[in-house]
Amino acid sequence: MNAPAEPLAPLKATLANLPGWAALALAFAAGLLSALGFEPVGSIAGPVLGSALLLLLLAARSTRIAFGLGLAFGFGNFLVGLTWIATAFTYQSQMPVWLGWVAVAGLSLFLALYPAFAALAARRLSTRLVPLTLYFAALFLLTEILRGALFSGFAWNPLGAGWLQLSGVAQLAALIGANGLSALAILAGGSLAALLGARGEPGRLGLVLVFPLLLLIGIAVPRIQKPLPAATGPELLLVQPGTEISDKHVEGGLQRSVEDAVRQTRAALATGAPPAAVIWPEATVEFPLEEDPQLRALLVEGFAPGTLLLTGGVAVERAANGELQGARNSLYALDSTGKILARYDKAHLVPGGEYLPLRWLAEPLGLSRLVPGDLDFWPGPGPVTWHLPGLPAIAPNICYEIIFPGAIVDHGDRPEMILTVSNDAWFGASGPPQHHAQARLRAIEEGLPVVRVTPTGISGVIGPRGELLETTARHQPATLRVRAPAPLAATPFAQLGLAAPGLFALLLLALGAWIARRKT
Structure with a gap:
């Protein structure tokens, strides 16, 4: 018996047949959308929807364009998140003020290399949406860590900052750090993409459940947490x-x-x-x-x-x-x-x-x-x-x-x-x-x-x-x-540091490899 047709089949075909420039424009729009997770908007809907659109594009397009899709996504994301840099140029007199916008664009393009390499590597590892999502979430996490370390580091605006809107999910930073929250935003985006597509893929149901599970955690955890005692310090x-x-x-x-x-x-x-x-x-x-x-x-x-x-x-x-x-x-x-x-x-x-x-x-x-x-x-x-x-x-x-x-x-x-x-x-x-x-x-x-x-x-x-x-x-x-x-007891992140999100990334990579080996 044939599997039911995917609800997303027409969209996947459309994405696959778009001209290259149009696919890159959509990836750029996905990056702009994902930046809504940053303040002053601070909505997790932006990173989740932006990630979903990028993952659908990566799954539908060939490996040849994957780097460009990741680059366009990152450029849109950082371009919105770094506009404050241009404002800083208005307070000095040594350089023309318009150079501030050149700095914003140039830095955004450089930082976009990190998600670009993550997208390329994930697409090379798998063409199927479920393992592709796991691979991209893991590699994006690892490149976020590198972004905070290489060339003196610039860790501004992790993609997962939008989870502060849902305090329960944000608490997971005590376990996997802010970089781990970024991976969760991508997994949530993959959950929406898998809901519409990936019919018949191994692991689809588990991925579909990620987003509602995170929403449940976000809503429920603050209601069951034991209140902290009143501050008694100096x-x-x-x-x-x-x-x-x-x-x-x-x-x-x-x-x-x-x-x-x-x-x-x-x-x-x-x-x-x-x-x-x-x-x-x-x-x-x-x-x-x-x-x-x-x-x-x-x-x-x-x-x-x-x-x-x-x-x-x-x-x-x-x-x-x-x-x-x-x-x-x-x-x-x-x-x-x-x-x-x-x-x-x-x-x-x-x-x-x-x-x-x-x-x-x-x-x-x-x-x-x-x-x-x-x-x-x-x-x-x-x-x-x-x-x-x-x-x-x-x-x-x-x-x-x-x-x-x-x-x-x-x-x-x-x-x-x-x-x-x-x-x-x-x-x-x-x-x-x-x-x-x-x-x-x-x-x-x-x-x-x-x-x-x-x-x-x-x-x-x-x-x-x-x-x-x-x-x-x-x-x-x-x-x-x-x-x-008063402080809490030392969290797992406080004890392990960046090794904590690193281990989470390895877990996602292993899970992606296991699912990729399973037959449809």
């Missing part, structure tokens, strides 16, 4: 000065921004009991604190004994003769007398922002750094844990560093909370909420609360399950008195 005062980049880049702007932070802090300290710490954003103080004890004393004037100031600042590196050689983007801990208790130097610097790669080539071409100044920043040694009086053990992170899974915590000295200070005023409308979403993913992966402070928002506290506990409005001054919740 009180922290978060200060969001409301300082825009344009405010700093005028004569006297750096000094006024410090004065604004001091004024807000003193007003907030006058309205309640002394907090354990006051926290200011990244680069609040852009004067060398270690060389100016009078400034340090002024910053903490009026602080009660035992209250610390944690502030973003700049450290300078000098030669033996006193000549400036470099700078460091730093986070300082000062006591109530202005004494420096600790300094953390940002380890993962932004290429083109904090240092100029290939300066010998870039400068003759008219390229410059986005951040004013001629000195490149120098990187610090990497994750540390601060043990400061009166505070829980803290993993300090500065801005861009929070986007890198498995690289923000010293796992040999597990902290009790993550502190990330940032300056999202550079990033336009879409960058800050995307940055904030990635901080939520790090909280879930590590099972640690995240305290986040920026000059223009989004500041606040994220719970160890990624839940939003306290959040400020953007583009206005604000202060928050908060208590960070």
